[in-house]
Amino acid sequence: MNDKVRSLIRENNILLFDGAMGTQLQDRGLQPGQSPEEFGDRHPEVIGAIHADYLQAGAMFLTTNTFGGTSFKLPHSLDPQAFNRKMAEVARGVAGTRGFVAGSVGPTGELLAPLGKAGFAELVDAFARQISGLAQGGADLILIETQFDLGEIRAAVVAARRVCDLPVAVSMTFESGTSLTGTSPLTFLDTMQNLGVDLIGTNCSLGPEGLEEIVRAMLPRARTPLLVQPNAGLPILENGRTVFPLQPQAFAERMTRFPALGVQGVGGCCGTSPAHVRAMAKAMREVRINLQSPTSHPDMVLTSRSTSVCVGLEEPMVVIGERINPTGKKQLTAQFQAGEQSLAMEMAVQQIAQGARILDVNVGAPMVVEENLLPELVSRLAARFSAPLSIDSSKVEAIGAALECYPGSALVNSISGEAGRMESLGPLCKMFGAPFVLLPLAGKDLPETSTQRLKIVESLLRKSEDLGIPRHLILVDALALTVSSKPESAKHCLQTIRSCREEWNLPTVLGLSNISFGLPARELLNSTFLTMAMSHGLCAVIAHPGARRVQEALAAGEVLLARDPQAKSFVRNYSGWAAGDGAVTVKAADSSTASAGAARKEVGTL
Amino acid sequence: MNDKVRSLIRENNILLFDGAMGTQLQDRGLQPGQSPEEFGDRHPEVIGAIHADYLQAGAMFLTTNTFGGTSFKLPHSLDPQAFNRKMAEVARGVAGTRGFVAGSVGPTGELLAPLGKAGFAELVDAFARQISGLAQGGADLILIETQFDLGEIRAAVVAARRVCDLPVAVSMTFESGTSLTGTSPLTFLDTMQNLGVDLIGTNCSLGPEGLEEIVRAMLPRARTPLLVQPNAGLPILENGRTVFPLQPQAFAERMTRFPALGVQGVGGCCGTSPAHVRAMAKAMREVRINLQSPTSHPDMVLTSRSTSVCVGLEEPMVVIGERINPTGKKQLTAQFQAGEQSLAMEMAVQQIAQGARILDVNVGAPMVVEENLLPELVSRLAARFSAPLSIDSSKVEAIGAALECYPGSALVNSISGEAGRMESLGPLCKMFGAPFVLLPLAGKDLPETSTQRLKIVESLLRKSEDLGIPRHLILVDALALTVSSKPESAKHCLQTIRSCREEWNLPTVLGLSNISFGLPARELLNSTFLTMAMSHGLCAVIAHPGARRVQEALAAGEVLLARDPQAKSFVRNYSGWAAGDGAVTVKAADSSTASAGAARKEVGTL
Ligand SMILES: [Zn+2]
Ligand SMILES: [Zn+2]
Ligand SMILES: [Zn+2]
CATH class of the missing domain: 3.20.20.330 (Homocysteine-binding-like domain)
Known part of the structure; x- marks a missing residue:
């Protein structure tokens, strides 16, 4: 029936x-x-x-x-x-x-x-x-x-x-x-x-x-x-x-x-x-349904209990704040190991003030029981902030527990081609209506070329289709690898962005900071690459939202890609701009917080 | 025979x-x-x-x-x-x-x-x-x-x-x-x-x-x-x-x-x-020709008596210094009207120091006889500088006279769809082996969409083929129009760059500063757009080479597009970089020259 x-x-x-x-x-x-x-x-x-x-x-x-x-x-x-x-x-x-x-x-x-x-x-x-x-x-x-x-x-x-x-x-x-x-x-x-x-x-x-x-x-x-x-x-x-x-x-x-x-x-x-x-x-009996086409058709929508964040070609770039992640952060690691969350909560405040519209949450560190801490932190963040969360963990159980206590459509970061990952996480994401990052990694070797990446994407898409997962839950990571060791990798990343759009109409995301690893002037390289990627159709970026050059790239990019109507937002924020204002301001903002020491250090690893 | x-x-x-x-x-x-x-x-x-x-x-x-x-x-x-x-x-x-x-x-x-x-x-x-x-x-x-x-x-x-x-x-x-x-x-x-x-x-x-x-x-x-x-x-x-x-x-x-x-x-x-x-x-009799394929295949080469500048996808972006142009410059206009050239010569020195590899030369102003002044200035510039020149005039006779006294392959800027322009300038460019900018303008209306632009390009290409002009003399202007009045124009410009490559394998150039007309933070918008355009395959740009943000965009862009081997040039120039260093330095450089007043004023019009 x-x-x-x-x-x-x-x-x-x-x-x-x-x-x-x-x-x-x-x-x-x-x-x-x-x-x-x-x-x-x-x-x-x-x-x-x-x-x-x-x-x-x-x-x-x-x-x-x-x-x-x-x-x-x-x-x-x-x-x-x-x-x-x-x-x-x-x-x-x-x-x-x-x-x-x-x-x-x-x-x-x-x-x-x-x-x-x-x-x-x-x-x-x-x-x-x-x-x-x-x-x-x-x-x-x-x-x-x-x-x-x-x-x-x-x-x-x-x-x-x-x-x-x-x-x-x-x-x-x-x-x-x-x-x-x-x-x-x-x-x-x-x-x-x-x-x-x-x-x-x-x-x-x-x-x-x-x-x-x-x-x-x-x-x-x-x-x-x-x-x-x-x-x-x-x-x-x-x-x-x-x-x-x-x-x-x-x-x-x-x-x-x-x-x-x-x-x-x-x-x-x-x-x-x-x-x-x-x-x-x-x-x-006298009436017929006058079907309406949606006037807004983002590729994907992430939600918290109170807020929707659209991801798509006609939407402003979405910045996913990367900082709640203990990798390379001593103080944050120590807090997570002690089950404390105050620094993470501060980072959330800061990143939202800096323009992050999604917060990535990763608690993975030695001696941290992610299955316990991740849902706990997710729950606290969800109660306090309206920005949707990105639940970032290698542990399926931790992601499952976090999804249970999250009321909206959180982003799951990520499902790679690792054996069994799609089989275990895919159905979870479908059940909870959780969009996820599809990460084109499989096996030990990094896929250097866009062709290799697209092949992995294709195979993961086939699996996800078999699991009945709808396309609007899928955000492909275009893989920004380090140009200092793989000079062509930025070009392949741009090509991956375009191909995902052309072949599958899929939106893309990338983790920005990798690209400049091992080089000087990383914020310059990062923001330059972000600009390129935006113009090729990138929809979201996992980044440090406080980096001034990144903020500038986003603001100018939205004007040029016709997503800042009448350049209103740009004119409001950049009328007094001079090329000389830069990271100085960002550093000042960072060091004004209670976690100044840690923050400064992390700016340094940008 | x-x-x-x-x-x-x-x-x-x-x-x-x-x-x-x-x-x-x-x-x-x-x-x-x-x-x-x-x-x-x-x-x-x-x-x-x-x-x-x-x-x-x-x-x-x-x-x-x-x-x-x-x-x-x-x-x-x-x-x-x-x-x-x-x-x-x-x-x-x-x-x-x-x-x-x-x-x-x-x-x-x-x-x-x-x-x-x-x-x-x-x-x-x-x-x-x-x-x-x-x-x-x-x-x-x-x-x-x-x-x-x-x-x-x-x-x-x-x-x-x-x-x-x-x-x-x-x-x-x-x-x-x-x-x-x-x-x-x-x-x-x-x-x-x-x-x-x-x-x-x-x-x-x-x-x-x-x-x-x-x-x-x-x-x-x-x-x-x-x-x-x-x-x-x-x-x-x-x-x-x-x-x-x-x-x-x-x-x-x-x-x-x-x-x-x-x-x-x-x-x-x-x-x-x-x-x-x-x-x-x-x-x-014992020998056969072992045909060699060129190992370097730029789309176009501009030359002076002593120097070649390659334009192409695998070549670094070529900056064409825009400053020798009296439009909006009172002092330069006065000099040209008096037949003087010292300011233009200074601008040449400055622009080359700032990274211009081609110098655009335009003497068009009221009461200037371009047919006399243009060849004279071109001749002086050619004698003193090794950078190839771009001969920029609306007057066919002035271009012809300038080409006669230029020993290398100067760029002719430009051949538009204006009635008779291709017919008169095309044969001249072919005879002198002078590459030229093909400007997709015809009639009174600006072609807003890439489709309109490509149609004009196509018709000009047909004419040039009829005239026996080889493709390697053609550089298409992708037309950077003002986003504040035409919000989609940047996107159409990027599409034009891609389409010229995909349909005709033609290189593209654009005049950068138009894009940001009427908006604040113009250098930020200009450099952001340049970054986008580079990543879509732009080969050359007509710009103020002294703009620090433009220089940064170029340097970072070359690394990301794998045209700065081992990022050597970037590491050399940007190791001490901090986001806060910006136009401040540029302004200082400008004001250290004899033409400080004029230079500062023109920086303001960027
Ligand atoms: Zn009721
Ligand atoms: Zn001999
Ligand atoms: Zn592109």
């Missing part, structure tokens, strides 16, 4: 969902304070009757009475899996072959650590039990709805993927522009698209007008069909009772605007009734 | 020239101090006998007794044209259908201004009269030989082209590495290849061993067949008489080494006799 839902989506049909369950239950005997789940378990015939009304009204999707169906919310008397299965069976019985069953999965009420105390694995387990019940009971679609936290949603999606292969719809609720824990509609969309869910939606909190704004915020990058389930207007108090004022006909008229915007799924949330669905179903 | 010689050359036959005329004449009655021409005019039967001996000995080419056959050297009693015709007829009569007649054209004995007092037109006229006589008398080839001045050779070649369409061989004589007026074998070769002569050679002064060194110096860039005519060893004094010691067999053995090096034409100069030619002809 799930293939049928996927076909329905693919064939661009309007998907008619049903309306509210809660308000219907109140009309049919649910007492204030009583759990709808408990009520439903006792009176499945009432639930069935509501489903039947919605089906009769024209709904294609009947939503199970399982909104609070995880162990966190269910009364202890109810077994989550059995309860969810029972509710799904009720809906299934009514839908028969005339409709589909959407298994409702609401929030657990718990917050993931560090915001709350729930662990990722704990949430996944709870969702998994609920969803396996829904699947067993005959659900056609898992509808993760009315969610407000990106991390929790991810746990639910991971759980759904673990226990079934049903299509997954995810719907978030937004108040005053962001979700309760700070996620914007666009960042929600970006993260969900990375996860590869089947429908992305918004529901509850607002009426059709309010949700139209949310939808419009998502549209510029929406490649996935959208689902909208508004309340019947904004609630008002009438005689001490909450009332949703939008009447069926008015609601239905409002709802017809969504297909015109390209939205595929429509339904109702709080305050909507079979009458609303009937009016909507009727109104939708 | 001239097609037959051209076929012989093309079909890669060894071309056997004859030996000395002078020493043969002495053996047959020429008195010390007597003119060989006068003697020949009186005793044509003796000349014929010598020719017959050489033909008998195996020579394919009989060289006319016209070495001193211009009006400058001939006795007044002899009419140049009639004399040369007569001597050619003598040779022709002997050669019949069994051999070819090479019409000898030696130096006039006069030096071109400013080295001497002969004018270019005067020399061309004298050579033209000689050569038309040779052609009328039945010469198959014009052999401009034993020459020592590049400018005079050019006059002879221009004369040959004016009066006949015979193939032209040009042979220079070198002493201690360069010709008498300072031209190296390679620069001679480069200039002659630009002129498109049929055979390029060296003769006289040295024996086979000495000329082998000359030939080896030419080989790396020789695309044109070579001709070698050594003396019979280095002369020694025997009983008060000059004797050439190399005997026929030894001479012949030595000569067999030349075809092994790829040399196609062999013969003898002073001291060689029919016996030498006979031995050589016999020895050559």
